Amino acid sequence: MTAWTWEYEGYDPARQRLRETLCTLGNGRFATRGALPECVADDVHYPGTYAAGCYNRLTSDVGDRHVENEDMVNLPNWLPLRFRPAGGEWLTPDSAPVLAHRQTLLLDAGLLDRVTRYGLDDDRVLSVRQRRLVHMGDPNLAALRTEFTVEGATTELEVEAALDGGVTNAGVRRYRGLAGHHLTHVHTGTARPGTVWLRCRTRTSDIRIGMAARLTAGAPVAETHVHPRALQHLRLTLEPGRTVTVDKTIALHTSRDPAISDPLQTALDRVGAAPGFEALLRSHRTAWKLLWRRAALDVPGEPGSILRLHLFHLLQTLSPHTADLDVGVPARGLHGEAYRGHIFWDELFVLPYLNLHFPEVSRALLRYRHRRLDRARAAARALGRRGALYPWQSGSDGREETQRLHLNPRSGRWLPDHSHLQHHVGSAIAYNVWQYCEASGDAEFLHTKGAEMLVQIARFWADSATWDEKLGRHRIRGVVGPDEYHDAYPGSPSPGLDDNAYTNVTAAWVLTRTLEVLRDLPEPRRRELLERAALDGGELERWEEVSRTLHVPFHDGVVSQFQGYGDLAELDWKGYAKRYDDIRRLDRILEAEGDTVNRYKASKQADALMLGYLFSPAELQGLFRRLGHRLDEEIWRHTVDHYLARTSHGSTLSGLVHGWILARARRADAWQFCQEALRGDVADLQGGTTGEGIHLGAMAGTLDLIQRGLTGLETREGALWLDPVPLPELSSYGFSLQYQGHWGVRLRLRSGLLEISVPHSDRRPITVCLPDRTVGVEPGETSRLLLPG
Structure with a gap:
């Protein structure tokens, strides 16, 4: 690891x-995992290519139930390129002697380099050096x-290169018993010498996929077609x-792409x-x-290196190319x-970072939600409520995609899944x-699409609130909070909890x-x-009333995660930590x-504490005051x-x-958790989950921790x-941002000093408010401000 x-x-x-996930290359339109081109999908390797917003729906039989799932589709594999000594066995690191192997991800240039030395026999060594790119300039x-x-x-x-249409979705072990054959009508052909093609479509969503590959080697290229692959051969x-x-140069198009007719012909x-490799590389x-340049980040040491990796993967998933698409996060x-x-x-963890660097991407991601507003209103009507209920899990069209069963790998049992009750996604x-x-x-967005979403989400919350005469308060019942562990009261035959504090406060x-x-x-x-x-x-008067009277439960002088939380049993944390390596x-x-x-005071993740993540101390105290509660620093x-x-x-x-x-509440302990957030994927702290895909919210959240969390x-x-x-562990850092038309505003903090530079422009000055004063920074000016204390 270097910078x-x-x-x-x-x-x-x-x-x-894990390496394949962290070595994925993408451009906001599609991405390909960092698998070795000579290896096929098995228990070790999993090549996968995914296009943003490309979903398909299949039905599986689980016991005596039919389970429908919509998946992001694993598209035809464009990577295959294998090799062998003439008449010998195909070489892979699993089947041939590997004398050396190195894989290097170049973050600044978006490249994946690989060098492997294979021992052919006592006299010969074959060195294979590869460089891979998924083009950030031309996203196809x-x-x-x-x-x-x-x-x-x-x-x-x-040498044999291929386009392989025989792929399935099989990258997650616990899903393998479910239907995963999403591609159908696979056809291949030769367009011209050295160029082959593959076309197919998804089974249910009927998305057409066209892929073409050009192979150049200064030697004759022969083509054969063995269903479902297009093969190219070299000697x-x-x-x-x-x-x-x-x-090997490939182009990928789907029928969801804008401004095309036929994906294959395109x-x-x-x-x-497409030009040659060197020109593509430039x-x-x-x-x-x-x-x-737009996302400049200067953090020293190992944290800075990990943050750049996180930023790299964020930009590969959500780049300016994403702004042209109808996709979510x-x-x-x-x-x-x-x-x-x-x-x-x-x-919620991604857009606050993008807002200050790539606002056009944030706007596009919010438009994904606006386009599905009618579907969210239909979901609310299905519950007998007004307004909009957005789904906990969304895919192509905005219906609720949350599974109703999930597998516990420890017990092997399929269990009811009630996470669709996390209605707080609307907030x-x-x-x-x-x-x-x-x-x-962006006043235009706020006054149009933004206001329309706000109105319908607010309407849902007001219509979900019921008056409790005994409490003299409005209540929201039958929900699940961000914690996710608790989805019902102990012994209750029906799911859902009442007055989740996070849900009620954010609704207010x-x-x-x-x-x-x-x-x-x-x-x-x-x-x-x-x-x-x-x-x-x-109706507006009711909104005003509900916003001031939603119930927030307390117990033992602290905010209760939900009504009745204080009555739950305490868990033997030391005992479980001793019995299990990872709890x-x-x-x-x-x-x-x-x-x-559900029986215990035990949370999977922050729930009530999420309020301190979303709102500054002053704003959070104001929200509680409006609700008739005191939330001082001690509470x-x-x-x-x-x-x-x-x-x-x-x-x-x-x-x-x-x-x-903790950076604000208990600073001495903050760095332990900051490190866990930084290392979550690179060290696979969740135990095998990173190999199934990065955790984008956590990655973007660490960037926002530097941008907003530590700076306030x-x-x-x-x-x-x-x-x-x-x-102390991050005493000096800097970053750039885009703010209300000012491009490349630079902030740097070090040794109690805040430095703000605003590039030359015809925009108005930026107003900067510190706890003890307010200053204006003119375009073309650098202001150095001594921080209080």
Whole structure:
């Protein structure tokens, strides 16, 4: 690991899946895992290529039940390129002597390099050097350069390249009993000498896929077609010490791409017009250079290296090319098949970073939600409620994709899944609408699509609240909070919990903020929106009332995660930690023992504490005041300590949220959790999950920890608000951002000093608010501010 490279030395089958995920290359349109081109999918290797928004739905039989799932589709594999001495066996690291092996990810240029030395016999060694790119400039191209060099004696080498349409979705072991054959009508052919093609379509969604490959080697290329693969063959004569190069360039299109007619013909045209590898490499490097300029990050040491890797994978999943697509934020990136490629609430951790670097991408991701507003309204109607209920898991069309059964690998049992009751995803969408508009100054979006979503989400919360005469409060019943462990009361025959604190407080925030937006809208637009939504004064009065009277439970002087949480039993944390090596997934452990986590004060991840992640201390105290509760520093500190001692951190988001909160509440302990958030994927702390795809929310969240968490950065009231908290382990860092039309604003913190540089432009000055003063920074000016204390 260096500042700009990520390197793996030696071949390690046990870690191969992890390496393939972290060596994925992508461009926001599609991505390909970092598998070795000569290896096929098996228990060690899993080549996979995924296009943003490309889903298909299949039905599986689980016992006596039919289970329907929509998956992000593993597309035809363009990687295959295998080789062997003439008449010999195909060489792979699993079947031939490997004398050396190294894989290097070049973050600055978006390249994956690989060098392997195979021992052919006592006299000969074959060196294979490869460089791979998924083009960041032209998001429909990818290329693979392979260089062969032999030592010892002249060797005849046979090379076979392929486009393989016989792939399935089989990258997640626990899903393998379910239907995974998504591709059908696979056809292959030869377009011209050296160029082959493959076309197919998805079984249910009927997405057409076209792929074309051009092979150049300075030697004759022969083509054969063995269903479902298009094969290209070369025979190379390798003289000792003389390198022979084979270049494979591919184009990928689907019928979801804008401005095309036929995906296959478009792919053939594109690969035919594509320049050679060196020219592709130059334009690819340029595209990456421009991205890194917009997302400049300067953090020293190992944390900086990991953060750059996180930023690299964020940009490969959600690049400016994504802004042209109708897609959401896939929780596991375009890097694997876990969570079936679905969209959860992870945009809550992703968009705050993108807002200040790539606001056009944030806007596109919010438009994905707006296009599915009608589907969310239909979901609310199905529950007998008004407004919009967004799904916990979303895919192609916005229906609820959350599975109703899930497998516990420890017990082997299929269990009911009630996570669709996490209705708080609507509040996350509303929060992102507001954050995006504050950071970008995009009044047009706020006044149109943003306001429409806010109104319908607020309407759902107001209609979900019921009055409790005994409490004298409104309540929201039958939900599941971010914790996810608790989905029912002990012994209850029905799922759901009452008055989840996070759900109720964020619902109150949505109602309050929506009322403010409506008041601030230009009168013609306000009248139009009220008429379209059939909103009257009586309904708005109810919103105001509910926003002030939603119930927030407390116990023992701390905020209760939900009503009745304080009555649950305490868990023997030391005993379980002693009996099991890893208790992150405590729910699975207890279920396998015949018990349930619903009985205990035990959380998977931050739930009530998520409030301290979303809102500054002052804003959170104001929300509680509006609800008629006191939340001073002492109560919050006790609340943090209470849940910190009762959380298993079974989610990669948990370390992130706790590190963020502790940076202000208990600074001495913050770095432990910041490190866990940084190392979550690179060290695979969840035990095998990273091999199934990155955790995009956690990766983006660590970037936002530097950008907003440690700086206290808020974008509100037309100003940048800053309240930095120094961590000894991160005493100096800097980054750039884009703020309301100012490109390349640079912030640097070191030794109690804040430096802000605003590039030359014709924009108005930036107002910067510190706890003790407010300053204006003119375009072309650098301001150095001594921080309080």
